[in-house]
Amino acid sequence: MTSRIVKASPPRFPRKWRQYLSAYLFILPYFLFMLAFGIGPGLYAFLISFAKFKMGIPQYFAAGLNNYIGVFKDYRFLFTIGNILKFLVVSVPLGIALVVLIALLLHMRPGRFASILRTVYFIPGAVTGPALLLLAIFMFSPAMSPFGPLLRAMGYPSFDSLIAPARLPVIFTVIGFFSGAGMWIVIQYGALQGVSTEVLEAAKIDGCNAWQQALYIKFPLIRPYIIYQFILIFAGNVQLFVEPQLMGTTWIAANVPQQWSPNQLAYSFAFDIGNFGMAAAMSLLMLIVGLGAAYFVIRWTGFFDIKA
Amino acid sequence: MSTTNIPNAAAPTAWQRARIFSRRIFGDMGSLGYFLRLVVLLVFALYFGLPLLWLLLAPSKDQFAINSINPLAFGNWATVLKSWSNINLYSNGEIWLWFRNSVLYAVSSLAIGLAIGVPAGYILAVARFPGRVLLLWLTLITMLLPPSAMVLPLFLELNLVHLVNTMWAVILPASFFPFGVYLAYVYYSSNLPADLIDAARVDGCSELDLFRHVALPLAKPLLGLLAFISFNANWNNFFGPYVLLNNDKLFNLPVGLQTMIAGTSAIRPGFNTTPGLLKFQQADAAMAGLVMILPVVIVFLLSQRYVVSGAFTGSVKG
Incomplete structure (x- = not known):
């Protein structure tokens, strides 16, 4: 050992470099994928947003800012932005509040009942995309839905009387929560499992009942996970596409405008009129919104504590 | 655990027994809290569970039955088989x-x-x-x-x-x-x-x-x-x-x-x-x-x- 330490001084740098090298080798495949499928497409979209397309062939920088101006001037731009804002205002706070409430209630008394319920809540997570929408359309049709009596009592005797533009933010929230909540309930429940039992025992001895424990101890301790959920839900919901697309155009032409969400508008720019420049500009604007919100929340809460 | 609180001198009165019993069931949530929790959790269980139950039963009902009989009733096996063969028929499986x-x-x-x-x-x-x-x-x-x-x-x-x-x-x-x-x-x-x-x-x-x-x-x-x-x-x-x-x-x-x-x-x-x-x-x-x-x-x-x-x-x- 001693001889090694004495000898270690001269080749110190090479050894450090060797460690760097092995670290880089571990990370290299991931880094390449990140370049190709994360950063690359983002940068390429940026490039294309200034390009003009002639017969599907891009002429880079030929468009200047025209694609952005085109997007802003499109008559559907403000409409779709307004729609997505309404959807976010309804879906994000409601989604988070209900998920946290359910996780806390389940965790008050863990046991067989709680674990069966957790499974019931989770399984709809398997239903997404077209299958989710298919099921949603059936559930919103009073004639065949198990919720039919409820829908009629609320004054919606038919599918068409229920699906109206003004109600779409709530309807998409109800659909999205059905499929998305289970995963987050499980994650928040997992976070609650991590709350130290010693702290809870101490609180119990001090006369803290189950409700006070939930409110004053468990809730503050899972705050990082709630922020995490906020960031991911916000970034995901900004991109709403499948529900309005299938409901409005592809499947049943319900009472849903053809381009209801910004992502649909970007899709329409690309594949209806072949203007990939405008589509890229639109996608980038949406990315900036998602990233901006995430950045703001991360800075404001000090989440994602990276150890330097 | 709460049973250890019984004073060992005299037999517990009816009131004490009731309290012990209620603590055993409701824990430290209180009876109102207990039922509130139960109701909220069960309402969500219906919201998440009923659509899946319906989906499981739907292939058993033909076009008429699906719109008329109880949404949570089972139709018949013949229709299940027919739905199965219909999805298999689409573009040769x-x-x-x-x-x-x-x-x-x-x-x-x-x-x-x-x-x-x-x-x-x-x-x-x-x-x-x-x-x-x-x-x-x-x-x-x-x-x-x-x-x-x-x-x-x-x-x-x-x-x-x-x-x-x-x-x-x-x-x-x-x-x-x-x-x-x-x-x-x-x-x-x-x-x-x-x-x-x-x-x-x-x-x-x-x-x-x-x-x-x-x-x-x-x-x-x-x-x-x-x-x-x-x-x-x-x-x-x-x-x-x-x-x-x-x-x-x-x-x-x-x-x-x-x-x-x-x-x-x-x-x-x-x-x-x-x-x-x-x-x-x-x-x-x-x-x-x-x-x-x-x-x-x-x-x-x-x-x-x-x-x-x-x-x-x-x-x-x-």
Whole structure:
């Protein structure tokens, strides 16, 4: 050992470099994928947003800012932005509040009942995309839905009387929560499992009942996970596409405008009129919104504590 | 535990017995709180559970029954068999080709994603090297970009290298799994003692040996959780294949299901029925939906242990 330490001084740098090298080798495949499928497409979209397309062939920088101006001037731009804002205002706070409430209630008394319920809540997570929408359309049709009596009592005797533009933010929230909540309930429940039992025992001895424990101890301790959920839900919901697309155009032409969400508008720019420049500009604007919100929340809460 | 509070001098009065009994049932929630909790949880159980129950029963009901009898009643087995054969008739059983594609895409992306992601998360947690913090930030940023935002640029990029309309257009982008890298990073940061790593390094253990003999054996719950999340996301991938594929032989189940149902009267009787197409009905659509979601349910039930008590547990610090 001693001889090694004495000898270690001269080749110190090479050894450090060797460690760097092995670290880089571990990370290299991931880094390449990140370049190709994360950063690359983002940068390429940026490039294309200034390009003009002639017969599907891009002429880079030929468009200047025209694609952005085109997007802003499109008559559907403000409409779709307004729609997505309404959807976010309804879906994000409601989604988070209900998920946290359910996780806390389940965790008050863990046991067989709680674990069966957790499974019931989770399984709809398997239903997404077209299958989710298919099921949603059936559930919103009073004639065949198990919720039919409820829908009629609320004054919606038919599918068409229920699906109206003004109600779409709530309807998409109800659909999205059905499929998305289970995963987050499980994650928040997992976070609650991590709350130290010693702290809870101490609180119990001090006369803290189950409700006070939930409110004053468990809730503050899972705050990082709630922020995490906020960031991911916000970034995901900004991109709403499948529900309005299938409901409005592809499947049943319900009472849903053809381009209801910004992502649909970007899709329409690309594949209806072949203007990939405008589509890229639109996608980038949406990315900036998602990233901006995430950045703001991360800075404001000090989440994602990276150890330097 | 509350029974020990009984004063041992005299027999408990009826009032005391009632209190003891109520504490045993209600715990420290109080009776009102107990019922409130029960009602709220059961209402949500109906919201999440009834649609699934309905979907399970729907293939048993023909077009008339589905709209008239009790939504939660069972129709008959003959209709179940008929729905089954109807979805098999569509383009000579193409649904099973999509099923195979879905499995292929989901499992390949899962395998590649974990093979490149877990070592990356591990090294970010245990080693210090220039560029590490930058990589962590890039991971967070790309994690926040939902795949659907990347699809259009991805389409153009893959078009440049002529991969659009091949299976790689689905598998490769889905193998980039920053969420998994971040979780692996958090997991190893909080579950692998730095002293242990340093000691092993001083003893001349190479990084590869360390990973193989120390980090991987520790990673079981992490791998279970990541496998589940990744499989779920890949299985349900719709927007990517929808844009990147146009050969129906390459579709996965979600995109296949979408085309299968578009242009039939499966959802709305009488609407937009393309002449010559198989007459697809609501029971058949429900059956196709079941085929799509059952594998995920099975994977969930198998990996539930990891999903519930997995990598998230160690990372909340009181």
